[in-house]
Amino acid sequence: MTEAPSIRAVRLSKWYGRVTALQDVSLHLEQGIWGLLGPNGSGKTTFLRCAAGELKPSLGEIRVAGEKPFSNVRALRRIGLCPEADALYDDLTGLEFVSAMAELSGYARAEATERAAKALDAFGLDKARERKIGGYSRGMRQRTKLAQSVVHDPDILLLDEPLTGTDPTSRHVILEQIRQRAEDGALVLFSTHVLHEVETVTDQVLLIARGQVVAQGRVHEIRDLLEEHPHHIRVACDRPRDMAAAMMKVEGVVGVSFPASDSVELATRDPDSTYSTLAKEAVAGQFQVRSITSPDASLEALFHYLVERSSRMAGTGADVAVGSVMGAQYEPKLEPGGGAKKRKGRAK
């Protein structure tokens, strides 16, 4: 009997020489769409490559559909991988490339070609499939990689930054395909560093930073955390103290500071409202605003906040809202406060 699609990691660590890419990651994913969210260099790609059977864990274990995936054909036949790198066989046509991948998945040549054509059509590449990949645009290349990842109808899809370099039309096509695959019973895990991309297809997310899963839950919970963690807006203008006084009245603004003589930095829990009011105040108060910047992209700031918080609270029992869930205590369902345990902190 075929095991249901799943990915289970237990205390998974992976390091390259002295660089730790993943540390003590434990999780269990089942059918559905999962967003793997994290800043660049956080370990997303390493996790996906471990799940895709390209990398061996340095410590711990990862199982895909109950199998260790490294160089394991039983696991690999169920996996579809769309790697992040923009690397393809440029001297082949899209159809030749995807057909070859289908053949390598076990289809006879005629069926492989047929399936490849269908997969390329599904990603809107029907007119370009006879052209060499070297002449494709970035978005077309991305869709070709996605087509090869689904050509064998896998029930575990690992997509590494699948929306990178795509235009809105391509995004729509790709996200539709992701939804369709999940509806058909697949487990789709896709990585991104943009929260908005996740929200359009799922509300289940894993947040990964510095090689650790620092939070997991639903998107609205992440949003709540974002709101809980103040967002910073730096305004360079002619009268920063007057601007600070005006903005302190705004609901959501929780603090001000003056990083330089000609600028003010606002800390807010409601960035949208603050940006809106800021524009109005600038006009009303006749401020000469030179620039408005955010020193912390909010998500990046959240990752830092979560990593620091989890290491600060490790072992106190107070870090229940964040953190990957370990070994025996693991609960498959994602619930806020899902029982994080002590973890080696790597925060600075």
Added chain:
Amino acid sequence: MTTPPAPGLAAATAAIFRLQWKRLVRGKKLRLGAVVVALVVVAVVIARYAQSEAVPKDVLRDGISLGFFTLLVYLIPFLLTSGAIAEEVEARTFTFLASRPVGRLAITLGKYLAGVAMAAGLLVAGLLVMHLATFLTTPTPLFEELPGTLRAMGAVVLLCMLYGAICMFWGAVATEAAGVVSALYLGIVEFAFGSLPGVFRFVSMNYLATQLAGLPKGGIRPDLVPDVEVWVPLAAIVPMTIFFLIVGAAAVAASEYRFGKA
């Protein structure tokens, strides 16, 4: 979801072979190899017809010895097999193969067979054309000398298989310097040792292959090199080929080839 069963070793190897063959046919290396083979053949044919006193049989033998056993039999398999794994790893396309349920042995074998078949095909075609062109005006030796040329072809194919396996092996274990390491190995162990006097020459499979082809010993003090029976080259080259293939395949199977970022 209707995921098919994983392909068997033969089917997977054939699929990798076809993919690699197609890529080689469209790549620059095959064209470069064909040009070099053509240059050697043309040079020999010119040497044959430019000298009125030249003995066609001797010109052909020298052409085979110098052009093929000293140059092409190293260069062509090197061109077509040394990058088979290494270049895919560096280009980050290896991930497409490694994430398929084909097993890494099939990846190694398919790529090896495609590269060796193409290299052997080029060299055999070159030898055949050279033979025909050399004896074009003298039909009798065209047939009389054919067995000798066929022996040379057999020896060249054997060396192609061995050198292909050596290049695959180094490409698998030293992906970032596959070309350099393969060239060093072939240059030192095969070429340099093939010219040494005495039993040192037996280290070189190239030397043994020249004996299989019935070519003169050449090199430094050939009089000090013992003669070999015909079975000796076969008994040495075939196991060496299998050894390098097995170790290369094991390296591919065990390696993570991590060129990605954390």
